[in-house]
Amino acid sequence: MEVPYPTQVTELESVVADLLQGHVADDQWSPPFVGAESGFRNKAKLVVGGTKAAPTFGILDANLRGVALPECGLYEPQLAEALDRLLPAVADLGLVPYDVPTRQGELKHLIVTGSPDGELMTRFVLRSPGQLPRIRRGLGDLRSAAPGLRVVSANIQPEHKAVLEGEEEIVLGEHETLPMRLDDITFHLRPRSFFQTNTVVAAGLYRQAREWVSHIDPRSVLDLYCGVGGFALNAALAPGRARRVDGVEVAPDAVASARRSALELGVDVGFEVGDARALTDVDHQLVVVNPPRRGIGAGLCAAIESAAPDHVIYSSCNAASLARDLDALPGYRVTRSRLFDMFPQTRHHEVIVLLERG
Known part of the structure; x- marks a missing residue:
């Protein structure tokens, strides 16, 4: 904590880049996204x-x-x-x-x-x-x-x-839910729902994903480990063509919250309760994954390789497990990546990468 914050961010980016060496080239990194160095936790x-x-x-x-x-x-x-x-x-x-x-x-x-x-x-x-x-x-x-x-x-x-x-x-x-307004979306947190603890950086993460979705402009998006709908709802609102968006999450309370937010926004997103790691059908043009620290694992990597969506957006809180999963996705290459300092004063991190088939 005695290290100046800009130096901390530079060192953290270096650590994450080293873990992803061989997958992410130097020119594929966008500048890190940072918020406040203190007073950030919600x-x-x-x-x-x-x-x-x-x-x-x-x-x-x-x-x-x-x-x-x-x-x-x-x-x-x-x-x-x-x-x-x-x-x-x-x-x-x-x-x-x-x-x-x-x-x-x-x-x-x-x-x-x-x-x-x-x-x-x-x-x-x-x-x-x-x-x-x-x-x-x-x-x-x-x-x-x-x-x-x-x-x-x-x-x-x-x-x-x-x-x-x-x-x-x-x-x-x-009241059963706490409304969490990030930009133009209000999420609804139930007591046992997961949500990023750094509101400012979480909003930046979702904006980045929305920008990439708009650039890709897919006809269909599947958000795995969708939680309360962060990536799925942003994908539904991303500029471009009308698209089919679906989300899968193992926690029923989170799915109920995501459905409520979609209804309030007036967007048609199909949120379902299910275990993402057990899926074998991922037939969408873009697949978004935001798994826990262990990563998505060999089974889901194989399902993605078999379905061969055009793009994958992978948001990870553990660059080491991300690197292992990228090894198991040989049909994809990283085209863009960015570090999000979700947990200032620590070596914990969030990193998002855009993968393209071929």
């Missing part, structure tokens, strides 16, 4: 420590005790302010923070997401549902403390293991 995942009367928001220390992490430089300013206001309101609920060494207590984590329009989603990660009445009774006070609070939910995580959240999610208010 989501806070906080360990709740302290006592019932005086809880803390922060992290676990070396002894697995929750300690306060005040004035964190990661969070967007409006999110940081909301956390300060929520702390006394959470204390008033009377929930006992979970103590990892003794396995006692109820409130494990607080997960808070902020939108560009100042609205919030707050998730209470609880050991059991027994404390839900306390949160329900305190909804008014929570909203008074943080006026932008739109979605409140409880996630039940009864197990004692290093997993942040459990499978059961209970929405406690009237």
Whole structure:
């Protein structure tokens, strides 16, 4: 963190370029896209420590005790302010923070997401549902403390293991989604939906993909690992001919959110629940993939090679797995690439490449 930010970006670009050496030539890199070097994160995942009367928001220390992490430089300013206001309101609920060494207590984590329009989603990660009445009774006070609070939910995580959240999610208010407006698209995040944590850089990533889609101007687009519809909806809105756009995502909540956004935009995009890695039919002119860190794997690479779409757009958060997948796509060559510094002050990264058949 003591290295000047422009130097960090230059070094990060060099690391990513080295990992993709042999696939991406020097003249195929566009300038890196960067946002703010601090105050960029739209989501806070906080360990709740302290006592019932005086809880803390922060992290676990070396002894697995929750300690306060005040004035964190990661969070967007409006999110940081909301956390300060929520702390006394959470204390008033009377929930006992979970103590990892003794396995006692109820409130494990607080997960808070902020939108560009100042609205919030707050998730209470609880050991059991027994404390839900306390949160329900305190909804008014929570909203008074943080006026932008739109979605409140409880996630039940009864197990004692290093997993942040459990499978059961209970929405406690009237609203189920947090609208996230990026440029001309409003996405709808449900509590368990994935979304990029750097709003400014995510918007830049989607604009880049839309620009490439417009340039290619395909008749059909398939967005795999589509999440809440980021790439698919941008493909549907990209200038050019009318095109068929489909999206596949394993999480039903994300598909429901993507369908809602498409309906509001008035675009016809076919979002379906499914496992992208198990697909064998990818018969579209352009395939977009945005997989988790492990990449898309040999099976999906083989399906793409067999279907032979004209182009592939691959957005990756792990250049090492991207390189492995490019090795498994010998029928394609990279024509454009760009680094997006989604996670400043770290070596984590997002890189997007445009592949062309032949």
